[in-house]
Amino acid sequence: MTELLGIPPQVLFGQMLIGLINGSFYALLSLGLAIIFGLLNIINFSHGAQYMLGAFAAWLGLQYFGVNYWVALVLAPVCVAAFGILLERTLLRRLYREDHLYGLLLTFGLALIIEGSFVHWFGVSGQPYAVPESLQGGQNLGFMFLPTYRGWIIVASLVVCFGTWYMIERTRLGAYLRAGTENPQLMQAFGINVPLLITLTYGYGVALAALAGVLAAPIYQVSPVMGSNLLITVFAVVVIGGMGSILGSILTGLLMGLIEGLTKVFYPEASSTVIFLVMIIILLVRPAGLFGKEA
């Protein structure tokens, strides 16, 4: 049997597929961050907490109201987005004229409040959430056994990611959004309600995070701290892709998943650090990120 890089190709393909699955989480999360940054100029440090809220909304829904997975997949992001919109209207709105650092600090504080409250109520150890019945089991792909649910994650997140990209780059609404990013005053003069556009964008970004949370619930434990360590990794993804670049955040998310997956084979101890190394190298070589435009 031939070997690639010292390991059998089956193993390598398996690991790359696993990497892509994790990458699709990064893509969903970093896409949300990139959209929010693009229009609001805010580094949303509560993105991890909102991802956790999505997972918890699904878990609480199932536990107390018997809401099943498929309903939660729609309902949880809507609820969390509504909460996000509330935060935007009451708190974030006050900071748009300030340095972005204040937005970062405010959302960092919000993340501490949200995560701290959930730790108080639910403890840190995770709550289990069962894989929905129709997605249990798996397929033997020849080189690996792929659980159906993991396959579903790739499909679902790619559809949502590229759907979002299409909406922003190819539709009228997207054109408003992009114009709002470039020149909000002009848009206002054309009679577009820019504050509403901003609110909805923030809500959408948050909904993406919550959706990722619902998708993650059955394979990771639902825990109050599930978002906090993921968050800085996702930041790194956004920076590598180029702040505010939509396509950049999606592709970089998938790519980083792959790189991390391969690191888990060759040097597993470093798997949670490798993305930061990539980020430093990219920023030194291409300061605006892989897909970003030089200012």
Place this chain on the structure above:
Amino acid sequence: MTLTKKLLATAVMSAMAATSTLAQAGQYSDDEIRVAYLADMSGTYSALSGPGGLEAAKMAIEDIGGSINGKKITIVSADDQNKPDIGANKVRQWIDVDNIDMVAGMVASSVTIAVNKVVEQKNKISLVSGSAASSITNEYCTPNSIHWVYDTYALAHGTAKAVVQEGGKSWFMLTADYAFGHALERDVEKVVQENGGEIVDKVRHPFPTSDFSSFILQAQGSGAQVIGLANAGADTTNSLKTASEFGITQAGQKLAGLLIFLNDVHSLGLKVTQGLQLTTGFYWDRTEETRAWSQRYFERTGRMPTMVQAGVYSSLMHYFKAVQAADTDETQAVLQQMRDTPVNDFFAQNGKIRIDGRMVHDMYLAEVKKPADSTNEWDLYKVLRTIPGDEAYRPLSESQCKLVQK
């Protein structure tokens, strides 16, 4: 000037405290017996120790009558957040400011080792129930600490030995990449090799890890008969969950969870964990005494005790009885009394405290029941066999502890 006076007074007092180590019966510092409980109260290990352990400690205080020889017992507690700096700091402050006599609980090995250093320096007592690392009574042993419930050596000698003897000869180790994981991995490797097995491959994962799919896939690809999990808490439950998702056991590989607590099995459910073999220092449904005590605990907390929570009660009770017998709370006198008396309660039969601080007692090899065999929510284990204490724990002849004379 008052400043110099007060400074002088402090210096004189600390000098006096240092010299008056000889205990007299009837002597109690502050006229109270002050105990402390330090554990992870909110983090990843809180379900196995945490608030439940504090409840067990309070049970012990109530059972001894709230006071000993007319001296009131008081308890303070804190969350160490699994961070050695926070834990060591807290204990230092408890000793310096609140004048506590002893500390119980303690989970993360890193916290325990740091706390034991402080306790030794200040000549107090620590009774460790939660930690796993066998190094606590080996290279890090102190004359002031007692390790009560279990350790990595016992886990490896219980579970790994049983699995190898049943024919699980080739192993893949999945290890948490920090001191506890390394210690457990080392102990397991030795046992596997001594019993004619081999370690095919191993992988060390960052602590903590949320996604184990890649590692489980590597374990699957290795073709080993047994996948040994040298991790704890959420890492273990996540590995088990992922293994079940990828159909590891259906494909013929066996999982060996080396450190698994009752609450892990309870939260994962029997469907995922059935057939898993594990070593434990205590199981609630083993004898009449264990059932009686656990039932009382259950009525207070709504959960059955883990071995750690039961150990907190047992260790504190032994301490209280020693204080009662010695009629003082002076450290060395109480420690001597504790060592001289065998531990006999619902938790341990004829347990003995060795010079290196190891409380040697019987361990149990258990198997997680099939869902069909379980009659209630907490009916989770079947005890397969009792491992005599002397077989379970590292013999003193192999010890590197500075207190052991060879």
Place this chain on the structure above:
Amino acid sequence: MISKSDNPKVLYGVLLGLAILAPLAIYPVFLMKVLCFALFASAFNLLLGYVGLLSFGHAAFLATGGYITGHILTQWGLSTELGIIFGTLAATALGYIFGKLAIRRQGIYFAMITLALAQLVFFLFVQAPFTGGENGLQGIPRGNLFGLISLQDNLSMYYFVLAIFIFGFALIQRTIHSPFGQVLKAIRENEPRAISLGYDVDKYKLLAFTLSAGLAGLAGSTKSVVFQLASLTDAHWHMSGEVVLMTLLGGVGTLFGPVVGAATVVSLQNYLAQGPLGSWVTVILGLIFVICVLAFRSGIVGEIQKFMRKNFE
């Protein structure tokens, strides 16, 4: 009324008196913790408050100081002050490397690159054998000052830490009021203008970054001696976030702000954790963060200064 020029001297005198008497009333180890974090936050503030650079990786310097000092004191048996000096130098050197890589970037990119570098340092500390991984470096001897004065006693240790703090604080105060400090402020206010005036802005920023890193390392070194322990907590990115909170709460760009902020945060963590509000500490810190950003952007000291200016001048 006290004339304006006398004001700071009187203030410093009173504060010094309070600091000397404080251990009679308050547990000295707690005071030492406050002083270490106050120095750490002051070092961080030198960068954020006076150069306008938000570093999200300052934990790396705190931890480097602590680990190097700890290693030297446990393994080499040097006297305490030498251990602290070497720890500080190591952090300074690391700061120079970070600075070299990061200062060309601005705003968010600067924050992210310092975060990423600090993550690499964290990884090194997890992997390197000398740090003891999760266990941390334990049992660091407090030793003897200049080989003579035993620091085992909390009081003598306290006065030693106070001396270190005063040294660090005075260094920051001198830096800010020096011509070098004026250039830094000019860079913060208007970088292109500073460049057009012919200042080598990058060199100034690098120097400020290195100095800030060194002082953060000094705080870490001292802390490791006080607690006889160096651990991963100090290297984790949460620590980098905490120092931002301390500085913001006390007042960015004010000399005493970080000290007040550090004292407040450390007291909250210490005293709140014992009471019934114990499990709410994170939430309360988060609330403080939010309130500061929304309502008191100039922090406690900044607000007091504003109030004084409005009413007394």
